Amino acid sequence: MSLITCDRGCAHFGRWGAAGVLLLSGDLVLLQLRANSHHSGTWSTPGGSLDRGETPVQAALREVQEELVGVPTGLDPALVHITDHGGWAYRTYACHLDRPVPVWPRNEESEAVEWIPTDEVRRLPLHPGFAAAWPELSSLIAEPRAA
Numbered sequence: 001m002s003l004i005t006c007d008r009g010c011a012h013f014g015r016w017g018a019a020g021v022l023l024l025s026g027d028l029v030l031l032q033l034r035a036n037s038h039h040s041g042t043w044s045t046p047g048g049s050l051d052r053g054e055t056p057v058q059a060a061l062r063e064v065q066e067e068l069v070g071v072p073t074g075l076d077p078a079l080v081h082i083t084d085h086g087g088w089a090y091r092t093y094a095c096h097l098d099r100p101v102p103v104w105p106r107n108e109e110s111e112a113v114e115w116i117p118t119d120e121v122r123r124l125p126l127h128p129g130f131a132a133a134w135p136e137l138s139s140l141i142a143e144p145r146a147a
Contacts, residue, residue: 008085019060019091020047021075024141025100028115032067034127035111044127045092046110056080056091067110070103081137083129090129094141118142 022045023030031043046067050059057077064071077093100115116124118138126134 004088010085010088017056017089017091018047018049019056019063019093020045021060021064021071021077022092022094022137022141023064023071023075023097023103024078024094025097025115027118028100029118029121029141030100030103031114031116031121031124032105032110033112033114034109036108039127041111041125042127042130043116043121043124044130046113047090047092056089057093060091060093067106068103068113069106070101072097072101079140081133081140083133090133092133092137094137 030046032046034040034042034044046064047060048063048067050056051062054062057080060077061075064075065073075093075095077095079094081092081094083090083092103113103115105111105113118141121134121138
């Protein structure tokens, strides 16, 4: 997979952008410790590049199933956060679960997967893109959901 350069001059994987899923359960979020990939050793959402003709939400839901075992199918994104770099964007889809389910890595892209309290996320070594998005994303997920 080749890198593309956005309007900001940053290099990104994914010609059509990328997307991921942030699973939420109460005050916990599910994060993946990246391995054998761009920014290995950092925590982020499971996700990856969009395939040709794929919508961002389709890519996010596909990627979470490809990378993790135990994630329920039929996730219904409650909100989306877009990090737009001009010519390239990463979309994070937040999906709520009633309870934290046991989840583990499916392949070599993940070293670990853990449910993390939201107030501890900033203490982790985060993927730079996720670290930049986390302040706004955490505010969005903290807002009460409509019944």
